Amino acid sequence: MTSATSTQSAAIASFRALHASGCFLLPNPWDIGTSIYLQHLGFQALATTSAGMAFSRGLPDSVAAVSRDDMLAHIREIVMATPLPVNADFQTGYADEPEGVAENVARCVATGVAGLSIEDATGEAANPLYERGLAIERVKAARAAIDASGIPIVLTARCEACLIGYPDAFRVARERLVAFAEAGADCLYAPGVREPKQIADLVKAVAPKPVNVLMSAPNSTLSLAKLTDLGVRRVSVGSALARAAWGAFIRAAEGLKDGSFDGLEGAAPFAELNRIFESRS
Numbered sequence: 001m002t003s004a005t006s007t008q009s010a011a012i013a014s015f016r017a018l019h020a021s022g023c024f025l026l027p028n029p030w031d032i033g034t035s036i037y038l039q040h041l042g043f044q045a046l047a048t049t050s051a052g053m054a055f056s057r058g059l060p061d062s063v064a065a066v067s068r069d070d071m072l073a074h075i076r077e078i079v080m081a082t083p084l085p086v087n088a089d090f091q092t093g094y095a096d097e098p099e100g101v102a103e104n105v106a107r108c109v110a111t112g113v114a115g116l117s118i119e120d121a122t123g124e125a126a127n128p129l130y131e132r133g134l135a136i137e138r139v140k141a142a143r144a145a146i147d148a149s150g151i152p153i154v155l156t157a158r159c160e161a162c163l164i165g166y167p168d169a170f171r172v173a174r175e176r177l178v179a180f181a182e183a184g185a186d187c188l189y190a191p192g193v194r195e196p197k198q199i200a201d202l203v204k205a206v207a208p209k210p211v212n213v214l215m216s217a218p219n220s221t222l223s224l225a226k227l228t229d230l231g232v233r234r235v236s237v238g239s240a241l242a243r244a245a246w247g248a249f250i251r252a253a254e255g256l257k258d259g260s261f262d263g264l265e266g267a268a269p270f271a272e273l274n275r276i277f278e279s280r281s
Helices: 003-020 032-041 050-056 068-081 096-108 131-151 168-182 196-206 224-229 240-257 270-280
Strands: 023-026 084-091 115-119 154-158 187-189 211-214 234-236
Touching: 003 154, 032 068, 032 240, 032 270, 050 068, 050 240, 068 084, 068 096, 096 115, 096 131, 115 131, 131 168, 154 168, 168 187, 168 196, 196 211
Parallel strands: 023 234, 084 115, 115 154, 154 187, 187 211, 211 234
Antiparallel strands: none
């Protein structure tokens, strides 16, 4: 067993153990520095964010804007930044048909990830979700590719219905998550579901498989303790950390344009960042 294979195997074992009980936070860095800092804070696992990566390159969050190979290189960069398990936001799998999804999932597994997610959103205005049967076959193809690799990473299947405002979104999301679980997904995820009763319903519907919930904005009714009580196993924040950083940057930059330096207050201390990163030099 090579060193890289051993490292990935350890990360996968750790990641699977996190899903077995309780509820853990899965924050989303968008570059090497943010990955290292999240490890420094003591988080147990990380997840990439396609939006955070795209915005850092001045691109929209779209599979048409960021190529598969660029995304794979980014995922590998995050994997290499720390020994923590990394879940890849692999969007559509960079293919429409199951065969293409399988090929690209195999490539993603080879980056060293401990998990990856496949979503059912097409990115098209006219048909925003893949047809139900095709969406299920795409999950089955991802499962088959992982099994064929012999590397048991965690497969997360996402239904984007609630996030995009699809008609009768929660019913669609619930039915698809149940089908995705039966198709071989290890973890189920319907970003955009925020009502406690609906979250509890999803948890029950796919049990005993774990559910991921997206928390991308402040929410006074859904604390980590509350989500744990609802049976949620994993909480991610998507692009929220990247957007929070962008928010601070935009406010400071707009202040500079107006001749004010007030937006620089609250900047991270130079010495603190330097100390955390100096071990990598």
